[in-house]
Amino acid sequence: MLHSYILPALKRTGLVVAEAACLLLLASMIQMHAPSPALADEFTKEDLAKWERQFMDVVAEGEKLFHSALGRNTVSCDMCHPNGANTHPETYPKFQKQIGKVVGLREMINWCIQNPLEGDPLDLDSPEMVALEAYIKYERRGVKLAPGKH
């Protein structure tokens, strides 16, 4: 009805802006019968549980990688670092003497893969690297940040 009579009538009177207003009115009439949109960052307990599960899945993936041969000589990270001990993730980034500069945890992981594990470095943003970091940090949960500590 709106299209066949009212709009053409409004057009004849030159009121183009009215067209937009009508559309808005139409839209709001439709909206009154639909649910309101989700507000930014209002997450539920179920969301938290779901996201934690997703994180722990990645931690589990990291644990598998940590305990597997990432290089060519069958040596795995856990052989020197049972439960990720002595990796000190809370101290990165820090100056690493023999690398000669301040590096992050992932650079140090790659140093270990290339040297004692005689392997090839992982891409710093690869899912494997994220998983390893997740596991190492999870095993060190609760320890205060101390970036730069030797």
Next chain:
Amino acid sequence: MKKKTTRRNFLKGAAAAAAAASLPLSLVEFSWGKQNPQNFTLAYISDSHLTHIKGTEFVRNFDKGLKRAVTECNFMSPKPDFVIYGGDLAQLGKRQELEHGLEIMSRLRHPVKWVIGEHDYYLDLGRFWQDKISKLTYSFDHKGVHFVVLNSILTYDSWMKQWETPEERMGNMARLDNPNGSPFMVGEPQIKWLKKDLAKVDADTPVVVMSHSPLYKIFKPWNFWTDDAEQVQAVLKPFKKVTVLHGHVHQILYNQIGNITFQAMMSTAWPWPYPVSYAQKKSQVPKLTVFMNRADPFAERDATGWSILDLDSGRVTNHYKLWENQDRTLRFDEKLKAPVDTRYQDESSRIPPQTHY
């Protein structure tokens, strides 16, 4: 100033020697044996974890460690009476690894007394070791000291039976932080054997026990542990001087529990963190221990090494030969009745690298 050898002195000496030669034999034995053990030197090499990759390829890093210990031990002066191999010659108990280890150890110019480790045992349950290397449990006397070797890395039958293959069983025991692991034990049969063996030993005779794992409780999650430690310690209680020498932990660790001194030996392969470094679980690392310097991963042989042991009146002085580091020495302090580090035991002498976190 040395006395000149005059004819009078010579005759005096000869008379004394003649008098000694006429003493009853039992008195001579008395002065060298029971009440007065001789002083002598031993070497202790342990935890080489030789790892087979494929074909004739082994992990170079670990090969280098054992080879270096063997070479340095060959140059010892004074020579050791014998060398103790503390266990974990192989990494996964494979025939290739054990044979590779035997080949390197055969270059040693001194006799060897062998102690088995879990990495040697769990693939074939010690069959190769007993066939080609040594008995698992035995004792012997040497210059007035009674030595005992125990297989301290046994575990519960129920855990042993659950694995589908020997490789699976070995792999699960090899992983230090395995949540499906099982605690070590000496076990009833060996404890019975130990009681019988020590029944013939005088309480004043110094006893040295060699086992792979520590015969006390430090950190169960990593099997720095013996489940029946108290029972073993009870059998050793009547003896005035007892020292337990062990490997397995790959770090400087020492303790005194009653009459028993415990000393850990280094690994030739790689160091392990102190259990205090694992934030999620509590540990019972002995307060007496002054930690070794934190391992520098950039120096391949750091925090690895071997030991020269001086037996002095039945007490063990442990000279840790630490590659890439200053050597450390443990001596038994008769006043404290405990082993102490000769340089760093006092709190005020500690240095920053000894702080582990």
